[in-house]
Amino acid sequence: MENVGYPHAIRRDSDVCNRFHNLKDEQQRIQIKTFTNWINATLSKNNNDQRKVTDLMSDIKDGVILLNILETLTNSKLTKEMPKSTRRPLQINNVSTALNYLRRRGMKLVNINCTDIVDGKPSIVLGLVWKIILHLQIQNTLSRRLRRTNSQDIGKLLTRSTSLEAKDFGKSWRNGELFNKLINRIKPGAIVEQKIQPENVRENLQNAFKIAERELDIPQLLDPDDVDVEKPDEVSIITYVGEFIKKYPDEVDVCLKERLLTRARRLSYSHGDSSLDLVRVKPLDEASGKPCQETRTIPYICVLVFVILYKCIWYIFIFFIIHNTFLRSS
Template sequence: MAQFKDVAMRKTTSLNLVTGFFQYLRDEQESVQKRTFTKWINSHLAKHKPPLEVNDLFEDIKDGVKLLALLEVLSGQRLPCEQGRQLKRIHWVSNIGTALKFLEGRRIKLVNINATDIADGRPSIVLGLMWTIILYFQIEELTSNLTALQALSSSASSVDSMAGSETGSPPMKRKVITKFQGNAKKAMLRWVQTTATNRLGITVKDFGPSWRSGVAFHSVIHAIRPDLVDMDVVKTRSNRDNLEEAFSVAENELGIPRLLDPEDVDVDKPDEKSIMTYVAQFLKHYPDPHQSEADGHQEEYDPQDIELMLEREERKVLREVKVWLDQLERDVLCLQGSEESLADKYQAFKSFRVQYEMRKKHVESLLQPVHRDGKLSVDQAVVKQAWDQLSVRLLDWHIHLDKSLPGPLGVIGAWLHRAELSLREDVPIQQAHEETANIIHRKLEQHKEVLKNLEGHRHAFQQIHRDRSVNGVPVPPDQLQDMAER
């Protein structure tokens, strides 16, 4: 029995050692990713107004404020955000939910990532989300930095390619992104091989051990600026010296943010995601200048061909927008007629509203007249009609939801919408100044009529806001808070 017990103990000890070793590897990988991703995030948050900075990724991401700021910088869009010193967990989850909805709206697949886990600062979930964002936006940057001819090829949308990742409007569907997301590693690896390593007889087979010596990093720098690297010297130096030199030269001479440290890479299994994140910076700033070299030439398009391609792509994008608008309106109608509670319906409304606002800038840019006479194309007119219809649908739903609030709060909700409509209306300028003056006078009288109940409604609302209920009937907190902010 003692012998069996001794064997069992040795097996248990061995198992614990193996388990501990793998846990150590996971912790090391997590630490490297955390450092790399934090530096990548800060390189973009520095462009935010005002500039922001992440110190502890797992903590600083919890309230969703810096997450939304990052997405704003990357997309060039304004996103709704709960801010303030006294944010509660419900506000954190709301902000993170907005971010996740934004990503889902771009057809980015989020697997096992939810708002509460991010609000809890769970390392594996936070890193998974950051990698998803990096992969998507780095690949978008990759494609936007390919040549115009590639962007006009059958595998990519020229309309999408013209929208830069940090300034452009959001795409409705990026086929090229979908293509590269599934093959990101292969696309990046091929770029490195054709741009740099193959030319110098250097073998790079992955984004792990192949980069440990630092030679691959130097080969990329050499492809961009041969005068910065002496490859003969590189091959004689230690891994750490090569890595330090490569990262320093890339930062100081090429403007590549230093996302990695030598000790992150000079290990048996360098973290693949961290290296891909760093290498993508080179592609962003210095796309391959020797594309199509295998053919010995690049195919040329005359301006008319390019214009035709752009028109085809724009028509395709407009039709995809129309499909999305039709689907969203069907979803809105379905929710409006459901038996859900008022609170649930309001949450659904907010979700739809976020999607609507996220698309608004892009749709409006697509509806700019293309003809010299200022008329819209047929496809533009169809999209405009669908967009206007959805806008009215959402406004009517919002009014109905506010009017459905209990007791006097429903009356206040209806009044608030009337007041907002009155203030939004423009005054048409007439040729006859007297007629314009009469219109302005009538508008002022309408404003006075609407606003005469302002103080009474404000007093009643303040009491309801304090009680969070009307005659003991609870009020959906989000809806109440949104009314307070209006």
């Protein structure tokens, strides 16, 4: 008997594959756009004379843009060969300088090499920029904040209420409500939340992006079209939300920061990188701008738990001493 269902099964499998590739291409397009905007925004705030990135895969080849980003984020001075050189050996030398600096900072660059960057391979270039954002911006901001947190601040941070119920960094942000609430969390009254309607997705997103740029000086890395899609790109959203954390680390909910860091770690692991850790990544010294030597950052929750356990054990010990003394005297 002829199996008439077999061709239909093949067609369905083909449709699934096409949909997957289309989704992957769309996410890659959004990441290229987001990272291009992030690079330009980062460089423009510190180096007004730096050239702008228009084509990420092409402009990053000579390594100069890459070195400029690292100098801006780390306040370091790195050696560059001829700016905008078209000679491949000089381009490779610039990229090699950047990658070696990142390795000295404790970053593991799995499957990332100079020739792939110079050749402009999208997956490799995007993976490298993503790691730079995680380690040198988001990670460094959070680790500095944790180092400043003293014992009195711990209780305040843990009991601080939050109005941001971000279950993820994809679909939860699609309708724009969380972006608007985040802005109001930082600057109360900047947005009238009663006017935010779940059905007005594009309007909510556009309103949030414009007000964040105008009122909070947060660069608009995304457009409504980038977020209002079937599966919003988490990498791009984390990059954008990271700008709020970088500029307003004390105003952003501690729960949101923890969720963002946890999700960023998982996304980093999926790219073969297991080095994104508060203990293992070398933070910057604020005075010199260079990596701190043997700096260890212990999560403040662990410190709080240790203090509580220590006090409990101490109280129990005192209780037994008093109890035994009472029994002997009686």
